[in-house]
Amino acid sequence: MSKLSIILFSGTTDKALAAGVLAQAAAAMGSEVTIFVTFWGLMNFTKAEKKMVLPKEFEQMGPAMMQGMAKEHVKSWYEMMLEAKEFGAKIYACSMSAGVFGLKKEDLDPIIDDMVGAATYLQQSEDGQALFI
């Protein structure tokens, strides 16, 4: 696979983890990886402290999940995205969503490379695989 684009729309921690695992693995294999963080996804990419949010249906499994992750030495989604970036991945924030939630570039975590619009995302993801997470 030469190109993987991930639209990270969800704001729950489990979905950020999925995006991190896929981005890290694909970038390590030499793919051109782009994560486009939009809507609730942005909640995990401000400078505020990261909070764990799980989908209501599986919230009660949070403690078992955290224990399992520690036992298996699974890295956090943030660390996996940093690793993906070392392999060349780019992380963009959706400018329209940032505007809706009143977030400016300086409010965002420095892991974000830039703020771009949907049209730019679509151009960059052209001809590659895309996942909506």
Next chain:
Amino acid sequence: MSKLSIILFSGTTDKALAAGVLAQAAAAMGSEVTIFVTFWGLMNFTKAEKKMVLPKEFEQMGPAMMQGMAKEHVKSWYEMMLEAKEFGAKIYACSMSAGVFGLKKEDLDPIIDDMVGAATYLQQSEDGQALFI
């Protein structure tokens, strides 16, 4: 990108918005866009009044989101889908899901072009990018 197919499975308003933004942007850029509305997604495409439904995890952010959308002059998902259609996008309802929820063609919002099955969707989306929303 020459072809974008969106499976709109979710019935929450935020996901309809994501589908609308991507469909509108891609269609405006000249892509062949198809939205295949299925399962809970159909709840937003009946002739009944559109209700705002947000994911439980972020429900409390609804008022801030609505204010932000008004301030940034973000159009509704419905308006964006109408614009996408002006650029040639097609919106289909999943016939199996419609059957499950007891919906007939005449119960659906006229923005729906036709009712089709999963096999038709798969044929139409062949060789393009596909997003499950």
Next chain:
Amino acid sequence: MSKLSIILFSGTTDKALAAGVLAQAAAAMGSEVTIFVTFWGLMNFTKAEKKMVLPKEFEQMGPAMMQGMAKEHVKSWYEMMLEAKEFGAKIYACSMSAGVFGLKKEDLDPIIDDMVGAATYLQQSEDGQALFI
């Protein structure tokens, strides 16, 4: 479409149904189909009894949905996946997620063909369509 890869991340029954319908239809049409079951998705693939879990936002529609499915003779997601497998589809469990939830190969439903990692999934899905469900 020659290749369809489905990442089944969600653990709710409606999403398993979506994966089953798409996998069955695509495999019946001759596509090479792979389902990669990960994270909450695994909850439906242990040897324990399958439980119906619906997203909180639409939970109250569960009874109407079940009645509609019975009336329309919609098969269960499990039956649809079995049919997809008869057409050659493969179903893999994510080894990292299985580890997190303390699940071993022998704990998984025999519908699972094998346990694989994210890198293997990415290689197998290369050049095909991919859906994150």
